[in-house]
Amino acid sequence: MAKPLALTTGEPAGIGLDITIEAWLRRKELKLPAFYLLGDRSSVSNRAKALGLKLELAEVSAGEAPGAFAEALPVVATGHSATARPGHPDDTSAVAAMASIRQAVGDVIAGQASAVVTNPIAKSVLYRAGFRHPGHTEYLAELAATNGHTPQPVMMLWSPALVVVPVTIHLSLRDAIAQLSSDLIVTTARIVVAALKTRFGLANPRLAISGLNPHAGEDGSLGTEDKTIVAPAIEILRREGVEIRGPLPADTMFHEAARKTYDCAICMYHDQALIPVKTLAFEDAVNVTLGLPFIRTSPDHGTAFDIAGTGRADPSSLIAALRLAARMAQTQPA
Structure with a gap:
């Protein structure tokens, strides 16, 4: 029997529980891979009642999850109960969310689960509890650290319509530009190429690299970074045998004809990558963290406090995240 997916609770007051319940209720219709929720049974039961849904629950160990x-x-209990009502995080929220993430990572590293799938967290709630990471991605990298080495996480947004990777992630635009370097672009692209080959089965991935500035700098007249930072990185990768084009003007990279020419678009900052993918595939885009010693996927949306517990949350992105995690686990290198 295949190992199950470890699904985190996310923010207990958000829609994570809603979409988890909805996904499980549609498990047979959609032929979903087996997963278990790391959290608090009473929270799940209370949310099901709030949604008016009949739900069978089984408190199990990770190994017992596929059979149940x-x-x-x-x-799978984390030992941390959550008392937050839908839409109203409380003092138990951050502790429950972080415990769920830690245990999911531990289960995968221990070989009890095949991948981590994370429900959305509320970073503002975590920050008030002392969380010091910009987001999930960076926290997962810390959990994956071994012998004092923390892997470089790379955030990929995957959808059938478009795959994108931002080189800089959760930074202000000012800080993103300051952090951008040829080395960072090269390292990011190498991680992406390796993942596209080993996890997604592409023998010769094609990359498109955006410029930083409008019109990719217009030969330096709209900024020099594309000539001095982006172009040298592309030349290094090209010499390594990577099929790559750029720096390309970001405003012409994402129309239908352009998307057919590459397998992944690597962009210089967060919104440059996420705006097009969320425009084209908001309901089925998946957040994937590359560069870690385990697989991690997540829905590409937030906690949606305003609709938590109302029955209006759409589980499509979580369903896509579960399916993609299972697909990646099947191609996981030995």
């Missing part, structure tokens, strides 16, 4: 999945939503 067909008849009940498997819940």
Whole structure:
């Protein structure tokens, strides 16, 4: 029997529980891979009641989850209960969310689960509790650190319509420009190429690299970074045998004809990458963290406090994240 996916609770007051319940209820219709939720059984039960849904729950160990999945939503206890009401995080929220993430990573590293799938967190809630990371991606990298080495995480947004990677992630635009370097672009692209080959089965991935400035700098008249930072990185990668084009004007990279010419677009900063993918594939885009010693996917949306517990949350992105995690696990290198 295949190992299950470890699904985190996310922010207990957000829509993570809603979409988890909805996904499990549609497990047979959609032929979803087996997963278990790391969290608090009473929280799940209370949310199901708030949604008016009949839900069978089974508190199990990770190893027992695949056998329970067909008849009940498997819940693996973290030992941290959450009392937050839908839309209203409280003092238990951050502790429960972080415990769920830590245990999911531990389960995958221990070989009890095949991948980590994370429900959305509320960073503002975590920050008030002392969380010191910009987001999930950086926290997962710290959890994956071994012998004093922390891997470089790379955030990929995957969808059937478009795959994008931002070189700089959760930074202000000012700080993103300051941090951008040829070395960072090269390292990011190498991680992307390796993942596209080993996890996604592409023998010769094609990359498109955006410029930083409007019109990719207009030969230096709109900024020199594309000539002095981006272009040298592309030349290094090209010499390594990577099929790569750029720096390209970002405003002409994402129309239908352009998307057919590459497998992944690597962009210089967060919004340059995420705006097009969320425009084209908001409901089925998946956040994937590359560069870690385990697989991690997540829905590409937030906690949506305003609709938590109302039954209006769409589980499509979580369903896509579960499916992609299972697909990547099947191609995981030995």
